[in-house]
Amino acid sequence: MKKATTLFENGDHSWRVLARDPALPSHLVDTNEYLISSRGSALLTDPGGQEVFPSVFSALSAAADPRTLTHIFASHQDPDVISSLALWLSFKPDLKCYTSWLWNTFIPHFGGTAETFISVPDHGATIELGSRPLQIVPAHYLHSSGNIHLYDPGAKLYFSGDVGAALLPPDANELFVTNFERHIRFAEGFHRRWMGSREARDAWCARVSRLEIDMLCPQHGAIYRGRDVQRFINWFSELEVGVLKLGG
Numbered sequence: 052m053k054k055a056t057t058l059f060e061n062g063d064h065s066w067r068v069l070a071r072d073p074a075l076p077s078h079l080v081d082t083n084e085y086l087i088s089s090r091g092s093a094l095l096t097d098p099g100g101q102e103v104f105p106s107v108f109s110a111l112s113a114a115a116d117p118r119t120l121t122h123i124f125a126s127h128q129d130p131d132v133i134s135s136l137a138l139w140l141s142f143k144p145d146l147k148c149y150t151s152w153l154w155n156t157f158i159p160h161f162g163g164t165a166e167t168f169i170s171v172p173d174h175g176a177t178i179e180l181g182s183r184p185l186q187i188v189p190a191h192y193l194h195s196s197g198n199i200h201l202y203d204p205g206a207k208l209y210f211s212g213d214v215g216a217a218l219l220p221p222d223a224n225e226l227f228v229t230n231f232e233r234h235i236r237f238a239e240g241f242h243r244r245w246m247g248s249r250e251a252r253d254a255w256c257a258r259v260s261r262l263e264i265d266m267l268c269p270q271h272g273a274i275y276r277g278r279d280v281q282r283f284i285n286w287f288s289e290l291e292v293g294v295l296k297l298g299g
């Protein structure tokens with residue numbers, strides 16, 4: 052089962068990460084789910100694939116009352132992000148799911164009705180969660196053509212979906228980045244192949260550099276803290292992306 056770790060807590064406002072299931076079968080990519088709570092309401096980012104639903108649900112229930120869950124946030128359409136949707140809705144049918152308008156006739160193939168989805172326009176939106184405003188930040192083409200992130204200005208935490216993701220080997224499976232140079236090697240191939248647009252990358256790096264971020268929280272791999280946040284943005288801004296060189 053995954054374990055919940057508290058990343059931020061101030062009164063009734065908190066972030067927890069549900070991560071690192073030792074029983075995860077090796078043919079599935081490992082994912083991080085973030086539970087953001089404020090005044091009796093909770094939002095779960097990229098709730099994961101249907102295969103990991105029991106593990107995510109157990110970890111969430113051990114950390115908080117699952118009945119407080121009101122919203123799901125899907126950064127994009129991938130199966131590791133949102134194929135568990137029908138299972139979450141069978142637990143709580145009135146859950147609302149935020150997703151890019153681009154995907155709101157595709158993601159319903161995983162479950163839900165027209166009432167389930169809140170379409171996010173390209174320029175983003177604000178979510179009022181309990182007493183906290185959360186900003187939906189555009190990150191289109193990084194890597195999906197309709198791609199959104201979530202910034203919490205009160206906590207100074209930023210959920211970055213697949214941006215910042217690293218595919219970590221079992222012996223380097225730490226929850227936080229402790230050695231940036233060592234860590235980023237596990238992110239490089241992923242970003243080169245999955246991030247398809249230099250223009251989008253440049254716009255995102257400029258946009259995010261203006262935010263105050265204590266932790267950059269990706270859907271895969273370790274969390275960047277403190278100086279490693281800007282270190283990651285600088286590294287990403289110089290990486291060659293959107294090019295596939297086929298040998299032979």
Ligand SMILES: [Fe+2]
Nearest residue numbers: 127129194213
């Ligand atoms: Fe993805």
Ligand SMILES: [Fe+2]
Nearest residue numbers: 129131213270
């Ligand atoms: Fe992903």
